[in-house]
Amino acid sequence: MAKKEFKAESRRLLDMMINSIYTHREIFLRELISNASDAIDKLYYRSLTDETVGMNRDDFCIRLTVDKENRTLTISDNGCGMSDEELENNLGTIAQSGSLAFKKDNESKEDIDIIGQFGVGFYSAFMVSSHVTVISRPFGSEKAWRWESDGADGYTITEDTKASHGTDIILQLKESSEEENYDEFLESYRLQQLVKKYSDYIRYPIKMMMERSRLKEGTGTEETPAEYESYTEDVTLNSMVPIWKKNKSELTDEDYNSFYREKFFDYEAPLKVIHSSTEGASTYNALLFIPARTPYDFYSRDYEKGLQLYASGVLIMDKCADLLPDYFSFVKGLVDSQDLSLNISREMLQHDRQLKLIAGRLEKKIKSELLSMLKNDREKYEAFYKNFGLQLKYGVYSEYGAHKELLQDLLMFYSSTEQKLVTLEEYVSRMKEDQKFIYYACGDTTAHIDRLPQTERLKEMGYEILYLTDDVDEFCLKMMMNYSEKEFRSVSDKDLGLEEPQENEEIQKKNEENKELFRFMKDALGDRVTDVRLSSRLKSHPICLSADGGLSIEMEKVLNGMPGAVPDGQKVQAQRVLEINPEHPIFARLTALFAEDPEKLKSYAELLYNQALLIEGLPIEDPVAFTNAVCDLMA
Numbered sequence: 001m002a003k004k005e006f007k008a009e010s011r012r013l014l015d016m017m018i019n020s021i022y023t024h025r026e027i028f029l030r031e032l033i034s035n036a037s038d039a040i041d042k043l044y045y046r047s048l049t050d051e052t053v054g055m056n057r058d059d060f061c062i063r064l065t066v067d068k069e070n071r072t073l074t075i076s077d078n079g080c081g082m083s084d085e086e087l088e089n090n091l092g093t094i095a096q097s098g099s100l101a102f103k104k105d106n107e108s109k110e111d112i113d114i115i116g117q118f119g120v121g122f123y124s125a126f127m128v129s130s131h132v133t134v135i136s137r138p139f140g141s142e143k144a145w146r147w148e149s150d151g152a153d154g155y156t157i158t159e160d161t162k163a164s165h166g167t168d169i170i171l172q173l174k175e176s177s178e179e180e181n182y183d184e185f186l187e188s189y190r191l192q193q194l195v196k197k198y199s200d201y202i203r204y205p206i207k208m209m210m211e212r213s214r215l216k217e218g219t220g221t222e223e224t225p226a227e228y229e230s231y232t233e234d235v236t237l238n239s240m241v242p243i244w245k246k247n248k249s250e251l252t253d254e255d256y257n258s259f260y261r262e263k264f265f266d267y268e269a270p271l272k273v274i275h276s277s278t279e280g281a282s283t284y285n286a287l288l289f290i291p292a293r294t295p296y297d298f299y300s301r302d303y304e305k306g307l308q309l310y311a312s313g314v315l316i317m318d319k320c321a322d323l324l325p326d327y328f329s330f331v332k333g334l335v336d337s338q339d340l341s342l343n344i345s346r347e348m349l350q351h352d353r354q355l356k357l358i359a360g361r362l363e364k365k366i367k368s369e370l371l372s373m374l375k376n377d378r379e380k381y382e383a384f385y386k387n388f389g390l391q392l393k394y395g396v397y398s399e400y401g402a403h404k405e406l407l408q409d410l411l412m413f414y415s416s417t418e419q420k421l422v423t424l425e426e427y428v429s430r431m432k433e434d435q436k437f438i439y440y441a442c443g444d445t446t447a448h449i450d451r452l453p454q455t456e457r458l459k460e461m462g463y464e465i466l467y468l469t470d471d472v473d474e475f476c477l478k479m480m481m482n483y484s485e486k487e488f489r490s491v492s493d494k495d496l497g498l499e500e501p502q503e504n505e506e507i508q509k510k511n512e513e514n515k516e517l518f519r520f521m522k523d524a525l526g527d528r529v530t531d532v533r534l535s536s537r538l539k540s541h542p543i544c545l546s547a548d549g550g551l552s553i554e555m556e557k558v559l560n561g562m563p564g565a566v567p568d569g570q571k572v573q574a575q576r577v578l579e580i581n582p583e584h585p586i587f588a589r590l591t592a593l594f595a596e597d598p599e600k601l602k603s604y605a606e607l608l609y610n611q612a613l614l615i616e617g618l619p620i621e622d623p624v625a626f627t628n629a630v631c632d633l634m635a
């Protein structure tokens with residue numbers, strides 16, 4: 001049969017494997033055992049719903065066989081096996097999740113490092129082998145197939161025979177040299193050690209015939225000196241207790257970390273591990289992880305949330321979405337429960353009462369762990385919040401604020417006075433006695449917001465302002481409406497709840513006196529503004545833009561910026577108000593022009609409006625006309 005070439009992306013990985021100078025080559029064993037275990041899982045799962053399979057849990061096993069003479073190590077399983085087509089598809093190309101993530105992350109990273117960090121699957125066999133043979137017979141088929149390759153120039157698939165279903169992976173180990181030792185993988189004690197180290201939790205027995213030595217019967221007495229004889233014994237190498245069933249006290253950080261990296265394809269240790277067991281209304285073990293970094297596709301549609309779901313130790317679903325609310329979709333991990341029926345269908349699962357119970361308890365658990373992180377390890381929480389805070393804020397906003405109570409204490413915003421992220425609880429605890437509202441201001445960056453004229457008066461009076469920089473922020477606060485009975489209020493709002501009555505009256509009076517002037521300016525600006533008036537929120541700055549009504553200027557920006565959300569020409573617009581500082585010389589100039597040169601006043605109104613847009617970070621309609629007008633003034 002003609003040799004087939006590996007697919008391009010596989011080639012690169014293969015080259016790395018073959019020429020690997022990586023020192024932890026030993027992980028190949030972990031990878032192949034894990035594949036074998038997956039293959040058994042598949043068949044076992046089928047046996048639960050399909051009586052004709054006729055296999056019991058105890059019938060499954062993974063076996064290591066060493067042939068020192070021929071320098072081969074064979075890893076066998078009696079799992080689902082592969083047909084010729086599956087051999088072609090599965091081993092001819094990098095197909096699966098782990099490898100894909102590898103490819104993606106690999107672009108910016110050192111090749112070698114990555115290999116050790118997480119699964120690279122079947123190809124890792126080539127780190128230690130000069131030739132690999134896979135003999136596989138799919139369950140239910142009479143035919144078996146033989147896949148062979150020495151890596152470099154492709155592979156062949158031919159028909160073969162095999163006594164029973166499953167897969168044998170036969171590794172022809174590389175010759176040892178002075179620098180490299182491959183013989184260790186022929187030593188049963190070394191293999192035993194490696195299984196203990198990497199694959200102890202595998203839930204099927206990993207067996208191997210081992211040479212042992214014992215006292216010969218009848219020797220070792222006073223009359224006959226001790227004589228020893230060797231014998232072979234079939235030994236189960238792994239304890240088969242999955243890590244999540246072990247006691248926390250038995251486990252080290254490294255145990256958790258390597259389990260997480262291997263299982264969830266991350267090259268970094270998790271930021272937080274949540275390991276919990278519960279008994280009572282629902283009995284389950286959960287092992288949850290919060291990643292240290294945002295997965296590259298997290299904020300995209302491709303991201304799939306979910307936890308692995310095991311029923312009494314058997315994997316029944318790889319990504320059970322119903323176990324996690326959207327706002328905690330960043331959590332990875334697994335749940336193992338004995339209360340779930342093993343042969344429940346996916347459709348049934350969605351309505352399962354036990355599953356709902358578990359999901360509810362996990363949600364509480366995740367929240368309380370996050371709160372305690374916030375309280376006890378602020379730095380860590382901030383790192384978490386940087387990655388996933390956005391998701392929490394979406395969570396508050398979604399479903400009409402239904403989850404506000406649950407999430408509000410996990411939120412953080414940048415504070416003008418503390419100059420760091422603060423919680424709403426902290427803000428409220430610092431509120432002044434007469435303070436009615438929780439103030440916030442929006443913009444692209446905290447530095448930009450800090451310069452906004454609208455914040456001036458509040459800052460001067462010593463009020464704390466939350467600076468909102470994410471698109472969702474203001475929507476999130478609007479959805480919450482209040483926190484601890486304190487309403488949220490934008491610094492651009494008409495009523496900041498702080499004007500002393502007398503001052504207020506004065507401004508009202510002045511506004512009234514200059515009614516004609518402001519009407520003239522408003523008419524000059526047309527539909528672009530709903531009002532022009534004097535401001536009480538400005539101290540030194542001449543002008544600013546504010547909004548009447550529910551839609552703020554920042555919300556307008558966000559809504560119009562959403563791709564496809566608003567058809568062109570139908571953009572939403574906040575009711576913009578041009579506010580003028582009565583103490584600023586520009587006001588006197590405007591009143592003078594109103595009497596002397598109304599035409600000039602028109603162009604001044606235009607200029608001021610455009611300047612206010614610039615401050616808000618909004619585009620001006622005609623930048624050329626604007627600069628020309630400024631230059632005319634300068635000339």
Ligand code: ADP
Nearest residue numbers: 035036039081082090096098099121122123167
């Ligand atoms: P991954 O394990 O990340 O999917 P691998 O390269 O290790 O990637 O394996 C590719 C695919 O080959 C697996 O997804 C599986 O379908 C198949 N496979 C590998 N080993 C076995 C095996 N022992 N029995 C059955 N199928 C296997």
